[in-house]
Amino acid sequence: MSIDENIKYATEVVARDPMAVFLGIRAEEVRHAYARLSLHIRPEYLNALDRAHGMSISCLADQAVAVASNTTEYQTLIVELKINFLGAVSPGDTITAEASSLDLKRKLSLWQVEVKDSAGNRVAMAQALAYHRPRK
Template sequence: MNKQKLAENVVDKMMADDAFSQWLGIEVIEIKPGYAKLEMKVRQEMTNGFNVCHGGVTFSLADSALAFASNSYGRVAVAMENNISFMKKVLPNDTLTAETEELSLGRRIGVYNISIKNQKNEQVALFRGTVFRTQEYHFKEDN
């Protein structure tokens, strides 16, 4: 299986089993090995007491992008450490796009930046994630 098809198959499998990303309404826009671009619309039930998007929702979108990008090579990768900086408030009905940048990929560790922008192309958050790449594979034929 070529690398692009593997990346697509892995993300299709992960998304099918990911009830939380489905609940968030995440749509996969683009997948390539080491790269994911996701989109979601902020719903009213995703807001906090200030009527802005709960930070955990934005974090979760970025976390899903990290998971899809880092697993796209076929090896199971799990988060070790994540952090996020919020730069601009997110409101109900905003459409968020999370786009990954693979900074480092080693045998055991991967590091990614995920930029989250709104529908006006304004950066609302920056997420950094580090993953541990296990020796497990998503599909038997990958190893």
């Protein structure tokens, strides 16, 4: 597949997987080895302290790296996601996650994901490891 076909696959298939659609995750920008996705924090995404649950932030980070990594010549599976939560997110806010490649090898790649709130404050940083297999 060409780079354009890989980007189309990542945008039209990976970014629209059932969980992403269920949560309302939207692809804002997708290009080779990069993706920016967003998620509006609905009341059902809150924790007991009335802030975005870490699960919702983690899901967005995971989806961003899945989309970004699948723009490459490989079909990828995320095998590890490490996340640090740096700030709280209020209900009704929209968060964005930007995923980009730190190291892209034949079998594995390392990705960085930065999650920000609508004011541009960093609320989480994540690293992900992706395993590659040839596209079918």
